[in-house]
Amino acid sequence: MKDLEFDTKAIREGYRTTQEQEHSEAIFLTSSFVFDSAEQAANRFSKEEPGNIYARFTNPTVDAFEKKLAALEGAQACSATSSGMAAIFATIMALLKSGDHIVASRDMFGTSIVLLNTIISKFNIEVSFVDLSDLSAWENSVQSNTKLFLLETPSNPLGKVVDITELNKISKANNILLAIDNAALTPALQRPIALGADIVIHSATKYIDGQGRCLAGAVLSSEDIIEQVHGFIRTTGPSLSAFNAWIVLKGLDTLSLRMKAHCENALKLAIWLEKQEQVEKVHYLGLKSHPHHQLAKLQQLGFGGIVSFEVKGGKEKAFKVINATETISITANLGDAKSTITHPASTTHGRLTDEEKLKANISDGLIRVSVGLEDINDVIDDINRGLSV
Ligand SMILES: *Cc1c(COP(=O)(O)O)cnc(C)c1O
Numbered sequence: 001m002k003d004l005e006f007d008t009k010a011i012r013e014g015y016r017t018t019q020e021q022e023h024s025e026a027i028f029l030t031s032s033f034v035f036d037s038a039e040q041a042a043n044r045f046s047k048e049e050p051g052n053i054y055a056r057f058t059n060p061t062v063d064a065f066e067k068k069l070a071a072l073e074g075a076q077a078c079s080a081t082s083s084g085m086a087a088i089f090a091t092i093m094a095l096l097k098s099g100d101h102i103v104a105s106r107d108m109f110g111t112s113i114v115l116l117n118t119i120i121s122k123f124n125i126e127v128s129f130v131d132l133s134d135l136s137a138w139e140n141s142v143q144s145n146t147k148l149f150l151l152e153t154p155s156n157p158l159g160k161v162v163d164i165t166e167l168n169k170i171s172k173a174n175n176i177l178l179a180i181d182n183a184a185l186t187p188a189l190q191r192p193i194a195l196g197a198d199i200v201i202h203s204a205t206k207y208i209d210g211q212g213r214c215l216a217g218a219v220l221s222s223e224d225i226i227e228q229v230h231g232f233i234r235t236t237g238p239s240l241s242a243f244n245a246w247i248v249l250k251g252l253d254t255l256s257l258r259m260k261a262h263c264e265n266a267l268k269l270a271i272w273l274e275k276q277e278q279v280e281k282v283h284y285l286g287l288k289s290h291p292h293h294q295l296a297k298l299q300q301l302g303f304g305g306i307v308s309f310e311v312k313g314g315k316e317k318a319f320k321v322i323n324a325t326e327t328i329s330i331t332a333n334l335g336d337a338k339s340t341i342t343h344p345a346s347t348t349h350g351r352l353t354d355e356e357k358l359k360a361n362i363s364d365g366l367i368r369v370s371v372g373l374e375d376i377n378d379v380i381d382d383i384n385r386g387l388s389v
Helices: 006-012 038-045 060-073 084-095 110-123 135-140 164-173 223-236 242-253 255-274 293-299 314-323 354-359 376-387
Strands: 077-081 101-105 126-130 146-152 177-181 199-203 217-221 279-283 306-311 340-342 366-370
Touching: 006 060, 006 242, 006 255, 060 077, 060 217, 060 242, 077 084, 077 223, 084 110, 084 146, 084 177, 084 199, 084 217, 084 223, 101 110, 110 126, 110 146, 135 164, 146 164, 164 177, 217 223, 242 255, 255 279, 255 306, 255 376, 306 314, 314 366, 314 376
Parallel strands: 101 126, 101 146, 146 177, 177 199
Antiparallel strands: 077 217, 199 217, 279 306, 306 366, 340 366
């Protein structure tokens, strides 16, 4: 059969019905499954016969989500997790051991950095941090015990990008696994495995759900790697619940349309912001003024929904703009149909020292907007309220 197009897979892949012939996938809210006989139970446990056993490691709703997401990312297999952080932790714990070394991007989700610095470090796994876009820094950080490159591209909030194809050459030459957290773009806008990445990690909490309803995560890779990750999840328990799997499964149906709309709205906001006198600088990959615009255009299918901008007048003015909003939600979350606004220097990046903030370009006047699906003119009016006074 001809391989289906992305938008068709997003709706049809992994689709199954029970004997009730329901059209929308069922939620299997059950912790365990029964067997016809003692023999069948024995065969299921010994894996001689495929089938469900216990929801920590098998559930049809979770399985439907895993199959669909794997098809969209172009991965052989997927293992769903209870959250994005569980996906990152499971990947590291399943594939690395004491004495190994990770090279990680400095520009990652704050909790990912905390995970590496406070939890992973307890297991005698060494971590070096590098500038995301600096290929020679990645290369120079490789040690004989390096097992994993871990990063997000584009970064949040400034939209720095690394050339995945070039980075893959370095990782392959050194027998290192390349893992990319693709939460910011989703497979609708970027497919890292096609560019050479070994592993894709998701916080499905963000755009895959897309409506801020639940936590979910996923790891995608080869059958062999996912078997190891799934083994870790089965044994330690950060499994995705059937109910949350159903929510993110339904989220995938509309992912492509929503991502296009997020991109369109974000570009309109960014273009408007660039014309505002009170705005010092706009960081959006879709703008020609962004230093990584060309690279993003080559390796991404869209520029995403995150727009950051620096206002003249530092923290005081930034707070004024945020506090003047009436429609946009003041929250550090992102990837929602609702637009959200936050001040990175005092929230998501509040743990950094002044020197670290300077190095990461997180200025006091910086505001991040996760552009939602409202009419963009209302979002613009909302930001203009505090900006223009
Ligand atoms: C939110 C987020 C995470 C963590 O995901 P949770 O589902 O909140 O655990 C990891 N990576 C990125 C890029 C994120 O935005």
